[in-house]
Structures are given as structure tokens and as C-alpha cells.
Amino acid sequence: MRHVPRTPAQERGATTPSLSPRTLAGPVAPASERGHNGLTDIASGAWPRLCAALQRPCPPEGLLIAVSAWCIVSANAPFWHDLHVAGAAPGVQVAFGVALVALHALLFGLFAFGRALKPVLCALLVVTALASFFATHYAVLFDVEMIHNVLRTNPAESRELLSAGLLLHVLLRGVAPAVLLALVPVRRDAIGRAAVRRVAFLLAMALLAAGALGSASQGIFSLVRADHALRYRITPGNVLVSAVRAAGERDEVPPGERQPVATDARQTTTPVMRRPRLLVLVIGETVRADHWGLNGYARDTTPQLRARGVVNFPDVSACGSSTEVSLPCMFSALGRAHYDRDAIRAQQSLLDVVARTGVTVDWLDNQSGCKGVCAGTGMETMTAAIDPAACRDGRCLDAVLVTALRQRLDTAQGDTLLVLHMLGNHGPAYFERYPETFARYRPTCTSADLARCAQPAIVNAYDNAILYADAVLGQLIDLLAARTDRDSALLYVSDHGESLGEYGLFLHGAPYAIAPAQQLQVPMVLWTAADSARSMGVDLACVATAAQAPHSHDDLFATVLGFFDIATRAYDRRRDIAGGCRTG
Known part of the structure; x- marks a missing residue:
């Protein structure tokens, strides 16, 4: 057998060291000399403990x-x-x-x-x-x-x-x-x-x-x-x-199962007795009253409406702080005064009542739908097929509604109610709600993450979007004014407002009981040609005076019924914004 000489350490009784990673790595320096390698050793020791845990x-x-x-x-x-x-x-x-x-x-x-x-x-x-x-x-x-x-x-x-x-x-x-x-x-x-x-x-x-x-x-x-x-x-x-x-909670109720409302509704005058009537009801999106130029805002965000002599309503309260609440509420006979979410969704809407009397009803949507309001009358969603120049990446600017209205005016017959649901100021991407030519107020927030923008830049983008909505409303009015074959009117009201950083709040949707005024106070305007007002027996000067009193979304139900001369026990003259100003 071959003899293997022993080392001095073995002669002294030392055992053969194991070939551990630490041994192979060589001698370990003192902690004071290891520097950041000490952290590595700690981490390497912690990892096995974590794995064991x-x-x-x-x-x-x-x-x-x-x-x-x-x-x-x-x-x-x-x-x-x-x-x-x-x-x-x-x-x-x-x-x-x-x-x-x-x-x-x-x-x-x-x-x-x-x-x-x-x-x-x-x-x-x-x-x-x-x-x-x-x-x-x-x-x-x-x-x-x-x-x-x-x-x-x-x-x-x-x-x-x-x-x-x-x-x-x-x-x-x-x-x-x-x-x-x-x-x-x-x-x-x-x-x-x-x-x-x-x-x-x-x-x-x-x-x-x-x-x-x-x-x-x-x-x-x-x-x-x-x-x-x-x-x-x-x-x-x-x-x-x-x-x-x-x-x-109860979800959407099918139209055929909804409780009828105002079953006694009927028109007291019809196009056979007078000129046909056309009401364009424009539902704005996320526009707050205190940024509305006609309400005295420091910036003139509504120059086109001002030039067209609309009747402005400076004190209007919304049914809710979100579209999900406001739309069904404002088209309901119950309204905010008797608000009950399930009851409202289980009843027919204002559109059903109006359509039942023989008035043509259409909903043109450039937003997120009608929230069940138009389930019984139908809805057309705005797409690039209507106006390719106004649409991009699956979403259209509100100019598409101008094109859609022009097309409807060419085919409308008899009394007609057209509801136009705008994209408006829907946040947080306010900068995407208007063309670059309307970026009057700068610098603007160009991010949907509002936390990355200073508040003035957020406000600038928001105001630019109002400026664009004003221009669209001006074009809609011009289309109506050019038609002399019918009595036309445009009523605009926003569904709710928006918080832009006040009290640390952004966007909308706060619980109604604690929602700030910025989310609940909304703009509303009425336009009708002078000859149409006379034909319908409405004193516009009287309406302008009455407009200074407080109003709300609850006024919409009676106002639309009054416009089409629809008589029903559900009609409340006090809620009709022109109810006390009719001369006929």
C-alpha cells in the first residue's frame, strides 16, 4: 500500500477541513475589512432563513x-x-x-x-x-x-x-x-x-x-x-x-317589464294643427357650473353661446355626482326629490312617455350609453362611419354629433325629440376631449394620471374642453337656426360636475350626501329662435327672468312635456322652465 505522508497539522490531530463554499472562497477577512461584502453575507444568510420560513x-x-x-x-x-x-x-x-x-x-x-x-x-x-x-x-x-x-x-x-x-x-x-x-x-x-x-x-x-x-x-x-x-x-x-x-340591488329591468308612467299622457296640439316641433336635448358630460363662462367665470369659456343669445340658468343642481345616477334620475318622474334607485330603474322614463304620444324619439350617444333611459326607444352610438374626421382610436370628438344632427334634420318628420349625449369633459384625460386648435389655455396636463400634473395645468385642459363643447353647441344651434320648416329649440344641461383638486378631490362620483358643490352644480342653457318662441307662445324675456331662480335636473321631465304640449297628471307646471311664460 502506498504511504501518504501526513501534514504537520494532521500530526497534531487536526481534522481535514470540509470543502464548503466558504472554505473554497479562501480566508474570511474581518468585518471591518469586508466593507459592503458584510451586507452580502447577511443577505446570503437571510435567504436560507426566508426559504425555510x-x-x-x-x-x-x-x-x-x-x-x-x-x-x-x-x-x-x-x-x-x-x-x-x-x-x-x-x-x-x-x-x-x-x-x-x-x-x-x-x-x-x-x-x-x-x-x-x-x-x-x-x-x-x-x-x-x-x-x-x-x-x-x-x-x-x-x-x-x-x-x-x-x-x-x-x-x-x-x-x-x-x-x-x-x-x-x-x-x-x-x-x-x-x-x-x-x-x-x-x-x-x-x-x-x-x-x-x-x-x-x-x-x-x-x-x-x-x-x-x-x-x-x-x-x-x-x-x-x-x-x-x-x-x-x-x-x-x-x-x-x-x-x-x-x-x-336590482339591476336593469327589461323595457317590457317596467312600470308604466303617465299612462294618461296625450298631446293637446299636434303637427296637424301647427308647425312640427324639434327639441334637441343635449346632455353635457362632467361640466361644472363655476367654470362656465356665462356664469361669470373669469375665463370666457362660452363665447359661442354668448354670441347666440342663449338663456342661461346660473343655479342648477344635478340629480347625482355621476352619470350612473344622474341620467336615470333626470329622465324620471321621481327625480332627486323622491330619489329611489330601484324604483327609478323599474319605471318607464320620460322618453317612453313622450314616444307613447306619437313624438319621434332618438338617442345619439357619444359617451358610455344611456344607462337604461333609452332602453325602450333605442340608441345610436357615434362611430367613425358617421364622421371619420372626428374620430380616432375608437373614440369620437363631439363634432360627430353635429354631423349626426345634420343627417337627422334631413329626414325628421313630425314632432321630434333628439337626445345628444356628449363626450364633453369626461376625465381624467381632459386633453383628449378637444382638437389642438382649442388648446387656448396653457400649459395643459397631457396625462391621464393627474398626480403627474400641477393643478393649473389640469384646470387649463379642463377649460379647453369646455371651450370646445361651447363651439360644438354653437354649431348645433346654427343647424337649427337654418331650418325654418319647424319650431326648434336646444336645451343643454350637464349630467354632473367635476372636482379638480379642491379638498384633495379629483374627478366625480362622491356620495351625494357629502359631494362638494363642484360635483353637483352644473350649467344649463336654452336656445330657441324668436319666431319659434312666438309660434309656441313662449315669452323668452319671461324665461330669462325665471332662469335666475334655482333649478335642478328635476325640471327636465315637466319641461319636455310642456314643449310638446303633452298633458298628463304627471306634469308639474312649476317644474317646467317655461311653464309660467306661455302666452297661449
Whole structure:
């Protein structure tokens, strides 16, 4: 046998060192000499510990608490900011935080169980990240109506809301923690044992929430009473609770199943007895009253309407702060005065009543639909086929409505009601609502992510869009004025207003009870030729005087009935904007 000589160290009894990565790498320098390599060593040591932690089965209830805590901490900056501004003591804030974690863990625990645990929690993380972005950047409050708005947002509107900031926010605060959650193994127990543990967990969370709220009840409940919107800022509870409530509400009722309204309606005069009448009812989008030049705004955003001598209504209130609420409401016999969402959607609209009397009714839409208002009478959506020059990337500027009206005027017969639904000032991409030639006010915000723009630039883009809407309205009036074969009128009213940063709010859709005036006060104007007014027996000077009084969307129902001489018990002369000014 060949003899292998032993080294001096072996002769002294030392063992042969193992060939570990650290040994192969050579001698280790002292920490003071390693510099940044020390961080590398720490990280290399932390990674195995993290992997080991991820391999250790975690009880489902632990994940519920972890996800709940993450949501409350990472997705509620506006909520915590409001608590701080309100002067909440540190103890109150801690108690509130503990209660919210417990309540959300309880809520999650009701439907995230078994094999659905991870998918549900991962989805919640992404939804929470989405909601927190809009709550942080636009101060969006997620009540039931906002959920309806979200569910009925069309693809074009959705694309405009996409931004690099949104994607990065969702990636970091939603997708990344969801991926981490997906890697964590979950302990599996027998069904009976898991059920008992889940019930005990839910009871524990309820007791913890009650205890936390009770420990600072005076401070917490005084904050909630002082700020009614506070509960709408708690994410994701606001989204989940509002979504459940929205799901429980009645959806669109088919036209044939809707309750008839004003069944006694009939025309007291017809085109056989007089000239045919044409009312062009223009529904504006997201235009607020205090940026309307005719209302005294510092900028003359309505030069075309001013030149055409329209009757301006300076004090008009909207039915709601969103299209989803305002459109059905303003075309309803109930209105805001007797507002009931389900009742309104279960009834026929003003358009059904008018059409039943023999008046031709059409809805020309350049927005997101009629929200069920025109379900019984039909709707034509504006496309590039009508006016290619006005359309691009699947969306048309409001000039397309001018072309559509010109085509309808050539074929209209008898009494006609045409509803034109404008794209208007729909946000947040105000800069895409007008041609470059209307960019009078600069610099303009050219991003749909309003957080990237200074407020003056946002206002400039918004005002430019009003300036363009004014030009479109001027062209519509000119088309009507050129026709002498009928008595014509144009009535314009916006569906709701818009917040442009006041009180930290952007866009619209705030709960009606707490919505600011910027979202609820809207412009309204009436135009009719002098000879048409005389033919219809309307004193325009009287209407101009009456216009100075407060008005609202609730006036629309009676005003349209009055224009076409439709008599019914549902007609309220006091609500007709020309009701007290008819000489006939």
C-alpha cells in the first residue's frame, strides 16, 4: 500500500477541513475589512432563513391576519392622513388600526377558506392595490354608486385610466405580495377541525375588534360622526361592503317589464294643427357650473353661446355626482326629490312617455350609453362611419354629433325629440376631449394620471374642453337656426360636475350626501329662435327672468312635456322652465 505522508497539522490531530463554499472562497477577512461584502453575507444568510420560513406550513388564520394587516397599513394612506389631520390621539389611532385589522380578518375569514384561501386572498391584494391607487391619487370614495360606475365603465374609459403609475403601484403593492403569499405553504387539517378553528378565530377577531373599539370608543366614534366619508376611505372594506350591497340591488329591468308612467299622457296640439316641433336635448358630460363662462367665470369659456343669445340658468343642481345616477334620475318622474334607485330603474322614463304620444324619439350617444333611459326607444352610438374626421382610436370628438344632427334634420318628420349625449369633459384625460386648435389655455396636463400634473395645468385642459363643447353647441344651434320648416329649440344641461383638486378631490362620483358643490352644480342653457318662441307662445324675456331662480335636473321631465304640449297628471307646471311664460 502506498504511504501518504501526513501534514504537520494532521500530526497534531487536526481534522481535514470540509470543502464548503466558504472554505473554497479562501480566508474570511474581518468585518471591518469586508466593507459592503458584510451586507452580502447577511443577505446570503437571510435567504436560507426566508426559504425555510416559506417551507414551514402556516395556519390559514395566520395568513388572514397577515393580509389584513398589510391592507390596512399599505392601502389606507388617505384614511390615516385624515385621522392625523382630525387630531386623533396616538392611542386612538392604534386602537382604530387594531380594530380594522381584526374586522378585515373576520371579513376575509367568512369566504376565504379551504382551497379558495390563496386565490381569494391574492385577488383581494390586487383589488386592494387598485382601489388604494384611485383613493390616493383621485380621492375616490368607494360607495355603492361608485361600484356601479366601476362595473359599467366601458373599455375606452378603462384604457384612459391605465398609466405607468397605476401599473407600478399595483405591481408593488398587489402583485408582489400576492406572489409571496402564493409561495407560503398552508397547513391542512381535517374539515371538522378546520371548521372549529375557523369559528373560534372569527369569534376572537370579533372580540378583539370590540375590545379595541371600546378602549377608545369616545375618540373613534366622535371622528366617525364628524366625518361621514371616513368609512368610505377604509380599503378594502369599503370596496367589499359596497360591492355586496350593489350586488343585492336590482339591476336593469327589461323595457317590457317596467312600470308604466303617465299612462294618461296625450298631446293637446299636434303637427296637424301647427308647425312640427324639434327639441334637441343635449346632455353635457362632467361640466361644472363655476367654470362656465356665462356664469361669470373669469375665463370666457362660452363665447359661442354668448354670441347666440342663449338663456342661461346660473343655479342648477344635478340629480347625482355621476352619470350612473344622474341620467336615470333626470329622465324620471321621481327625480332627486323622491330619489329611489330601484324604483327609478323599474319605471318607464320620460322618453317612453313622450314616444307613447306619437313624438319621434332618438338617442345619439357619444359617451358610455344611456344607462337604461333609452332602453325602450333605442340608441345610436357615434362611430367613425358617421364622421371619420372626428374620430380616432375608437373614440369620437363631439363634432360627430353635429354631423349626426345634420343627417337627422334631413329626414325628421313630425314632432321630434333628439337626445345628444356628449363626450364633453369626461376625465381624467381632459386633453383628449378637444382638437389642438382649442388648446387656448396653457400649459395643459397631457396625462391621464393627474398626480403627474400641477393643478393649473389640469384646470387649463379642463377649460379647453369646455371651450370646445361651447363651439360644438354653437354649431348645433346654427343647424337649427337654418331650418325654418319647424319650431326648434336646444336645451343643454350637464349630467354632473367635476372636482379638480379642491379638498384633495379629483374627478366625480362622491356620495351625494357629502359631494362638494363642484360635483353637483352644473350649467344649463336654452336656445330657441324668436319666431319659434312666438309660434309656441313662449315669452323668452319671461324665461330669462325665471332662469335666475334655482333649478335642478328635476325640471327636465315637466319641461319636455310642456314643449310638446303633452298633458298628463304627471306634469308639474312649476317644474317646467317655461311653464309660467306661455302666452297661449
